[in-house]
Amino acid sequence: MSRGDISSSRTAGQDLPRAWGRWGLSLLVVLGLMLLLGMGQRLLEQRTDDPLYRVIVNGQPLTLDAKTHAALDRDMQEVTEDIEARLMARMRPWIRMRLAITFAPLEAAVPGYLDWYFSLSGSYARLGMTLVDDVEPWLEAQLHERLVTPSGIEQALAELQRAYPKQLAGMQQRLVDQLTQQLYERYAPRQVSMQEDARPATAVYVLDLDEVLNRSLSEEMDMTRWRAATAGGASLGMLTGRALARRLGAAVVMQGGRMAMRGLLARLGVSTARSLTSGGVVAAATAPSGPGALLAGAATTAVTLAGFAGSEYALLKLQEARHRPAMQAHLLDEIDRAHQALIETFEARTMASAMAAGDRLAGRFSPADRRDELPHAYRILDRRGE
Amino acid sequence: MLPRLQTPSWERLLELCGRHAHLGLVLGVLLLWSLTGLAFAEAFFVPVWVIATQLIVAGSLESARLRRRAWLGQYLREGSPWHRWLRGGVVMVVRHQLMGAGLALVLLVELRLLPLVYWPLLLLGAVVMVVARHLLRRRLARHVIARHVAAVTRRLLMLPTAGLLIIALVMAALWLPQPYLVGLSWEEALLDHLQGRENDSLLGFFVRLGSTAEITQIWVMQNAVQNLQVTNPAALLGWVLLLLTQSAFAWAYVRLLVGADVLRREGRHDDVDAERSGGHESS
Numbered sequence: 001m002s003r004g005d006i007s008s009s010r011t012a013g014q015d016l017p018r019a020w021g022r023w024g025l026s027l028l029v030v031l032g033l034m035l036l037l038g039m040g041q042r043l044l045e046q047r048t049d050d051p052l053y054r055v056i057v058n059g060q061p062l063t064l065d066a067k068t069h070a071a072l073d074r075d076m077q078e079v080t081e082d083i084e085a086r087l088m089a090r091m092r093p094w095i096r097m098r099l100a101i102t103f104a105p106l107e108a109a110v111p112g113y114l115d116w117y118f119s120l121s122g123s124y125a126r127l128g129m130t131l132v133d134d135v136e137p138w139l140e141a142q143l144h145e146r147l148v149t150p151s152g153i154e155q156a157l158a159e160l161q162r163a164y165p166k167q168l169a170g171m172q173q174r175l176v177d178q179l180t181q182q183l184y185e186r187y188a189p190r191q192v193s194m195q196e197d198a199r200p201a202t203a204v205y206v207l208d209l210d211e212v213l214n215r216s217l218s219e220e221m222d223m224t225r226w227r228a229a230t231a232g233g234a235s236l237g238m239l240t241g242r243a244l245a246r247r248l249g250a251a252v253v254m255q256g257g258r259m260a261m262r263g264l265l266a267r268l269g270v271s272t273a274r275s276l277t278s279g280g281v282v283a284a285a286t287a288p289s290g291p292g293a294l295l296a297g298a299a300t301t302a303v304t305l306a307g308f309a310g311s312e313y314a315l316l317k318l319q320e321a322r323h324r325p326a327m328q329a330h331l332l333d334e335i336d337r338a339h340q341a342l343i344e345t346f347e348a349r350t351m352a353s354a355m356a357a358g359d360r361l362a363g364r365f366s367p368a369d370r371r372d373e374l375p376h377a378y379r380i381l382d383r384r385g386e
Numbered sequence: 387m388l389p390r391l392q393t394p395s396w397e398r399l400l401e402l403c404g405r406h407a408h409l410g411l412v413l414g415v416l417l418l419w420s421l422t423g424l425a426f427a428e429a430f431f432v433p434v435w436v437i438a439t440q441l442i443v444a445g446s447l448e449s450a451r452l453r454r455r456a457w458l459g460q461y462l463r464e465g466s467p468w469h470r471w472l473r474g475g476v477v478m479v480v481r482h483q484l485m486g487a488g489l490a491l492v493l494l495v496e497l498r499l500l501p502l503v504y505w506p507l508l509l510l511g512a513v514v515m516v517v518a519r520h521l522l523r524r525r526l527a528r529h530v531i532a533r534h535v536a537a538v539t540r541r542l543l544m545l546p547t548a549g550l551l552i553i554a555l556v557m558a559a560l561w562l563p564q565p566y567l568v569g570l571s572w573e574e575a576l577l578d579h580l581q582g583r584e585n586d587s588l589l590g591f592f593v594r595l596g597s598t599a600e601i602t603q604i605w606v607m608q609n610a611v612q613n614l615q616v617t618n619p620a621a622l623l624g625w626v627l628l629l630l631t632q633s634a635f636a637w638a639y640v641r642l643l644v645g646a647d648v649l650r651r652e653g654r655h656d657d658v659d660a661e662r663s664g665g666h667e668s669s
Binding site for chain 1: 432435436439440443444479480483484486487488490491563564565566567568588591592604608
């Protein structure tokens, strides 16, 4: 027993430094291996040829090493992030200019419409319609006929519709040209020197940047055809003149109907003192075939008629003085609102198409999304999908 | 032993935990290291590597000494000085240190690459090893010289545990979803899926190497399975790579656990077994 005790204490005493020695040996071995492998790694890094990338920019093939290619990738990412803003910046002045030109005649036509509106004939026609029929569709038709048609905005908008995709395509083309030019200038000096033609096989990726850019944008062109889509401010249905008239009229007609009724009441209030039924007179004057024609006989003398007409004219002028500025402001306001909505629509379309193009470009350039259509996972066993 | 097993209590559980604390510690260190960020992993790469090497070497050295002693006892005369020369000295230690360092490297790199899904498997492997050791020791205690029971147990334990773990790992590798590489060229697959690309340190280099091996293996196997050209030598390469990496990993892992056992036993001064074996020898 005592021998065992002694031996165990002896081994314990010896074990401690020996254990530490073993740890030290491990450390030594590990450090030695690290040194060796680190050297090997450095040697390997020096001797590996990186894969070469061939990129076609601006019609010129560029051969880039991995690092430069990564830089080009980053630049393209930035560019694609930027492409919306740049396209927007180019398209915005054009859209605004064209729309301003388009809407100018409409605004110019407002006084003419109001002249008719507050003219005797217009006033009575309105009054008559108020009595006889629903005034709102009629007023809408009048708006269309007297305000929208003379201004020629329908043709102008149709023209704009045709011109917009062309303009967008042209702008995009110019943008692409500029981008590729810029990229080419930036990366042409950084090419791998092509003296070592011995290893052309190492080029892994051949990327035709021009083609990618053009395809991304031309796919976009199909989408820029006008479809019934709402993007942003107003629907594209607005672009037809009839709908524009309806929109313009929507508020004005309400107002107009109310004003017509108010004017009728006012006139009735004045006229009843002198004549039998001014409503009948008015109706006879404006709509002789209407039911008011039965009361036409009530207008007896020319004097009363003249006096009546005079007072009616004065009243109309008074009404015009009172309501015309407000109505004009209202119409102009409404036109302006339509104008703004159209600007928003066009800009939203431009933005959407630019963003779609940018997304597609980004998709082409990030390798993770490059093969989106492929499944992400694969199982060797248990392939349920097959 | 048996009645204590039948009535599990908190004390028993605590004792169990205490007895396997070294395994828990080792696994915890490995888990922590493999899951933390790159900066941390790089900073602690050398210490963890040294620890893993040491553990692996402890186990393998013990087993090698046992084997050598058995061989010498088999063939050499009692009094021959060759007993002393061939007992296993510097050469054996250095050889095992180198091999251990290599295995530890494989283990650590694989751990960095391993998805978290594999960890339950590894922990289960540790539990299986503990249970198997317990059972095996009880069986062996009646037949093996008491001084060598622990060592023999560990020696016999290695192969079945590592084998089971290898099978489990290979099955998991085949069953778990892999990145889809069918129809890609090898370079494209590498470019898309290589890990550890962003750092230039040594660990990054190893991770890249390991990742390359893994991607190559997956790429070969998927394309072989898909094209049904299983007789292709390339497909064979895939299987060999898979088996080699998984078995090296599993072997290193089990060695590590066994080595933790060895070191703990050696480090304990009041070793019950040693005392018992000493008493047994003197009596």
